[in-house]
Amino acid sequence: MSDPLSAAEYLARNAAAVQPAGALEERLAAAERESRPLRVKLGIDPTAPDIHLGHVVVLQKLREFQDLGHRVVLIVGDYTARVGDPSGRSATRPVLGDDDIDENARTYQEQAGRILDTAPERLEVRRNGEWLDMPMTEFLALARIPKVAQLLERDDFSKRYREGRPISLLEFVYPLLQGYDSVAVEADIELGGTDQTFNVLFGRDVQRAHGRPEQATLTMPLLVGIDGVQKMSKSLGNHIGVTEEPTEIFGRTMRIPDGLIDQWRDLLALDLGPDDAADARTRKRALARAICDRFAGDGSGARAQEEFDRVFLGGGVPDDVPEIEVEAGDVHLPALLAAAFGMSRSEARRALGQGGVRADDEPLTSERLDVPSADLDGRVVRVGKRRFARVRVRSVDA
RNA sequence: GGGGGGAUGUCCGAGUGGUUAAAGGAGACGGGCUGUAAACCCGUUGGCUCUGCCUACACAGGUUCGAAUCCUGUUCCCCCCA
Numbered sequence: 001m002s003d004p005l006s007a008a009e010y011l012a013r014n015a016a017a018v019q020p021a022g023a024l025e026e027r028l029a030a031a032e033r034e035s036r037p038l039r040v041k042l043g044i045d046p047t048a049p050d051i052h053l054g055h056v057v058v059l060q061k062l063r064e065f066q067d068l069g070h071r072v073v074l075i076v077g078d079y080t081a082r083v084g085d086p087s088g089r090s091a092t093r094p095v096l097g098d099d100d101i102d103e104n105a106r107t108y109q110e111q112a113g114r115i116l117d118t119a120p121e122r123l124e125v126r127r128n129g130e131w132l133d134m135p136m137t138e139f140l141a142l143a144r145i146p147k148v149a150q151l152l153e154r155d156d157f158s159k160r161y162r163e164g165r166p167i168s169l170l171e172f173v174y175p176l177l178q179g180y181d182s183v184a185v186e187a188d189i190e191l192g193g194t195d196q197t198f199n200v201l202f203g204r205d206v207q208r209a210h211g212r213p214e215q216a217t218l219t220m221p222l223l224v225g226i227d228g229v230q231k232m233s234k235s236l237g238n239h240i241g242v243t244e245e246p247t248e249i250f251g252r253t254m255r256i257p258d259g260l261i262d263q264w265r266d267l268l269a270l271d272l273g274p275d276d277a278a279d280a281r282t283r284k285r286a287l288a289r290a291i292c293d294r295f296a297g298d299g300s301g302a303r304a305q306e307e308f309d310r311v312f313l314g315g316g317v318p319d320d321v322p323e324i325e326v327e328a329g330d331v332h333l334p335a336l337l338a339a340a341f342g343m344s345r346s347e348a349r350r351a352l353g354q355g356g357v358r359a360d361d362e363p364l365t366s367e368r369l370d371v372p373s374a375d376l377d378g379r380v381v382r383v384g385k386r387r388f389a390r391v392r393v394r395s396v397d398a
Numbered sequence: 399g400g401g402g403g404g405a406u407g408u409c410c411g412a413g414u415g416g417u418u419a420a421a422g423g424a425g426a427c428g429g430g431c432u433g434u435a436a437a438c439c440c441g442u443u444g445g446c447u448c449u450g451c452c453u454a455c456a457c458a459g460g461u462u463c464g465a466a467u468c469c470u471g472u473u474c475c476c477c478c479c480a
Contacts, residue, residue: 166475227425228435280435281433282433349448350442351428351442
């Protein structure tokens with residue numbers, strides 16, 4: 001694998017683009033020649049510390065670079081986060097304080113460690129606050145690099161401009177700062193999702209303006225979320241977090257549309273084994289197991305599947321059902337459901353009215369909203385197909 | 399600096415004084431069918447102490463028996479001109 005050509009081919013196999021053509025081979029060859037590891041850069045946003053499968057795609061790619069002997073440079077965007085990204089129209093993001101950024105960065109590293117090799121010679125973590133707090137004169141020098149037409153060529157900008165939606169100057173400045181990061185850490189290669197295409201390419205302009213060698217860029221396709229339509233993102237609620245319970249990971253994976261199986265397998269670099277040749281359902285189960293094994297620990301996939309089958313094929317109840325305590329006497333069902341499942345009482349009422357609530361297998365209806373707690377003690381209340389809670393009557397010994 | 403347009407529920411989007419908790423769509427949720435897939439069908443979708451009450455159409459006041467709809471001020475956004 002030390003052959004630069006085959007290494008490049010391997011690394012690019014599931015990438016969206018490697019630009020400019022041949023740059024990756026060239027860099028790998030240079031590393032070989034100079035017998036030094038490449039510096040592979042990824043910028044991260046310290047506002048969202050929950051790593052999900054969408055983030056994993058790029059992290060996995062970084063891991064592949066590491067396994068080939070190269071060095072990953074993670075840049076925590078503490079400075080850019082402090083500026084407060086105004087994009088996203090209506091919702092102004094809260095500006096984070098130092099403590100939050102520290103905390104988020106720490107969480108991020110902890111979670112990324114599930115994918116990356118965290119050995120110091122393989123992973124370097126930097127904060128762009130180290131260099132972005134620059135004198136105005138330096139910033140002005142940066143600001144003459146991009147041309148407005150160039151910035152407006154960008155898909156999202158041109159689209160927004162055409163549609164008359166706001167673009168703040170700060171958003172124009174972002175690529176500059178990100179590009180300067182590449183200068184500061186002497187990046188050989190920068191990775192990102194395809195949404196970062198402009199930014200990573202622009203890093204080359206900034207490097208050139210500073211008389212530095214220009215980085216190669218590798219962009220990965222954006223993983224589609226479990227809704228099968230939009231890119232995976234926490235704010236869209238179509239994500240699977242790497243720290244989630246295996247049963248949850250398994251279950252949510254089983255909900256993805258069949259058409260997504262190949263993409264997930266390829267982008268997450270998972271091996272489905274012999275099941276890969278089977279029917280869609282079998283393949284999806286294999287995928288779900290593989291994801292569990294990868295992030296929740298070896299063997300967790302098989303266990304999750306067993307539980308899944310028991311609960312959803314057999315109509316059973318999961319092993320570890322959260323408990324909800326109630327006082328002795330009558331229980332007001334809407335209140336109970338609201339407390340147990342985080343729904344509003346009105347929602348709970350509706351669910352009851354629609355026959356979506358059961359105690360063990362007995363349907364609870366909206367005819368009787370107050371029931372003696374003794375009738376529910378020890379039983380599992382279930383809303384819909386996958387929300388469970390075991391009821392316990394608080395003992396009255398106090 | 400001047401002129402014009404706009405802000406409606408999770409999102410999109412109707413609605414210009416009264417039966418509007420607010421059309422329609424999307425999404426989400428519950429049910430049916432299934433493989434917790436797709437497609438399809440039905441229902442729900444502000445909150446609550448629920449045959450009623452409370453809060454809601456950027457924010458604050460005002461007019462009116464009655465306002466998302468009219469008036470005033472404020473904030474934010476977009477466009478055009480300079």
